[in-house]
Amino acid sequence: MNTKEYVEKVYEQVLQRNPGEVEFHQAVKEVIHSLIPVFEKHPEYVQQGILERIVEPDRQFIFRVPWVDDNGNVRVNRGFRVQFNNAIGPYKGGLRFHPTVNLSIIKFLGFEQILKNSLTGLPIGGGKGGSDFDPKGKSDAEIMRFCQSFMSELYKYIGQDIDVPAGDIGVGGREIGYLYGYYKKLRSSYEAGVLTGKGLTYGGSLARKEATGYGLVYFVDEMLKGKGIKLEGKTVVVSGSGNVAIYAIEKVQELGGKVVACSDSNGYIYDKDGIKLETVKRIKEVERKRIKEYVSKHENAEYHEGCRGVWTIPCDVALPCATQNEISKEEAEVLVKNGVKAVGEGANMPSTLEAVDIFLNNKVLFAPAKAANAGGVAVSALEMSQNSIRYSWSFEEVDNKLKDIMKNIYQNSVRCAKAYGYEDNYVIGANIAGFLKVADAMYSQGII
Numbered sequence: 001m002n003t004k005e006y007v008e009k010v011y012e013q014v015l016q017r018n019p020g021e022v023e024f025h026q027a028v029k030e031v032i033h034s035l036i037p038v039f040e041k042h043p044e045y046v047q048q049g050i051l052e053r054i055v056e057p058d059r060q061f062i063f064r065v066p067w068v069d070d071n072g073n074v075r076v077n078r079g080f081r082v083q084f085n086n087a088i089g090p091y092k093g094g095l096r097f098h099p100t101v102n103l104s105i106i107k108f109l110g111f112e113q114i115l116k117n118s119l120t121g122l123p124i125g126g127g128k129g130g131s132d133f134d135p136k137g138k139s140d141a142e143i144m145r146f147c148q149s150f151m152s153e154l155y156k157y158i159g160q161d162i163d164v165p166a167g168d169i170g171v172g173g174r175e176i177g178y179l180y181g182y183y184k185k186l187r188s189s190y191e192a193g194v195l196t197g198k199g200l201t202y203g204g205s206l207a208r209k210e211a212t213g214y215g216l217v218y219f220v221d222e223m224l225k226g227k228g229i230k231l232e233g234k235t236v237v238v239s240g241s242g243n244v245a246i247y248a249i250e251k252v253q254e255l256g257g258k259v260v261a262c263s264d265s266n267g268y269i270y271d272k273d274g275i276k277l278e279t280v281k282r283i284k285e286v287e288r289k290r291i292k293e294y295v296s297k298h299e300n301a302e303y304h305e306g307c308r309g310v311w312t313i314p315c316d317v318a319l320p321c322a323t324q325n326e327i328s329k330e331e332a333e334v335l336v337k338n339g340v341k342a343v344g345e346g347a348n349m350p351s352t353l354e355a356v357d358i359f360l361n362n363k364v365l366f367a368p369a370k371a372a373n374a375g376g377v378a379v380s381a382l383e384m385s386q387n388s389i390r391y392s393w394s395f396e397e398v399d400n401k402l403k404d405i406m407k408n409i410y411q412n413s414v415r416c417a418k419a420y421g422y423e424d425n426y427v428i429g430a431n432i433a434g435f436l437k438v439a440d441a442m443y444s445q446g447i448i
């Protein structure tokens with residue numbers, strides 16, 4: 001059997017063993033096909049079953065999360081935690097609270113997380129979790145009761161040296177606070193390193209909130225510079241208006257780019273004069289309202305129903321920062337037709353496989369999620385370091401480390417792409433760079 005047939009065989013096994021888990025299939029497909037040249041160079045990885053083992057989580061937990069709403073009704077949600085791979089460090093990955101959450105979504109995110117965490121150069125393994133709970137429209141008291149019930153089961157499986165969750169869609173500082181408080185109560189111990197994304201008064205890191213968005217823009221800036229292009233003066237479209245989107249917009253503006261649009265799951269706003277970030281922050285972070293409120297404050301701006309329309313706005317740089325599969329073939333074709341020069345994935349797997357092909361075939365510079373959005377988890381790992389040494393670094397110290405990490409990820413991706421004969425293909429470069437470290441660690445540790 002040649003290497004290509006071997007990889008196909010493993011992929012077939014993934015399809016059979018995980019029926020119906022389409023997002024997980026998609027994530028595995030994208031990665032393992034790009035590893036064919038690695039297995040050609042390293043037959044020992046084939047012999048040790050590295051690929052068969054890396055696509056199978058170490059373990060996965062599914063649990064009932066009962067809670068009582070403000071009207072006294074009992075509500076039941078489903079909780080998940082997938083501990084995917086701890087070859088290079090404790091499992092690490094966020095918790096997502098969103099009605100679309102299911103095992104397939106958590107597994108795709110957990111699988112991606114293995115290679116992303118490896119790319120940061122820091123000692124963290126891959127995991128992910130969450131619930132189909134919808135925080136939208138819930139009171140603070142309901143959120144707190146839900147988080148406490150969720151943690152009353154999750155605490156059995158996590159720990160600062162075992163598995164370290166963080167935030168993701170629907171889980172921000174408020175939720176992490178309630179989760180951490182309850183973990184502390186259940187354990188009767190102050191184990192700050194068990195969760196990241198904590199508030200600054202109880203072990204959080206400066207620049208964690210900004211890290212994913214800032215890191216994305218640092219990566220895209222490096223990628224553009226690598227081709228002699230400046231971000232300054234470029235028109236940028238961002239999707240989403242949550243944590244990643246807001247801080248991506250902030251950094252683009254700081255570097256002189258002009259962001260003209262952003263969105264939420266209902267629709268998008270277009271402000272030809274440039275998005276006023278203070279307004280977006282107030283609407284989303286303080287008032288927790290919908291993005292359409294923006295036009296009541298800025299009369300030159302437009303609001304359009306339907307979030308996917310945001311990709312019809314002509315731009316030089318597109319930064320998808322909302323959710324998976326938000327750019328399909330059609331949206332990618334429109335972006336290319338409108339002259340997009342670079343796409344940087346802030347969200348996880350926001351482009352479908354067909355969309356990625358369209359970008360690559362049209363020589364659009366393409367920064368894949370596992371490289372471009374690794375800044376969040378990198379600063380989470382720095383939060384763990386600060387917790388371990390019981391010390392806090394300044395914003396500048398963390399931000400400078402973040403910048404260096406993103407630069408290294410970019411350079412590593414470029415180097416690996418070139419070394420394996422795929423120059424300028426950062427998808428393949430990032431997959432190979434992330435995989436090599438994990439594969440080497442798995443190889444050294446024997447069949448476990």
Ligand code: NDP
Nearest residue numbers: 168169170212240241242243244264265322323347348376
């Ligand atoms: P938030 O919950 O803060 O924001 C999510 C944004 O995306 C909101 O504007 C939301 O709109 C929109 N959105 C969510 N689901 C959908 C959907 N199904 N269709 C359209 N829009 C949607 O999450 P984050 O900003 O933290 O996460 C965004 C993406 O970035 C996710 O893919 C996440 O996995 C990824 N990511 C996040 C990291 C982090 O540090 N936070 C780290 C690395 C990756 P609405 O308000 O209407 O729901």
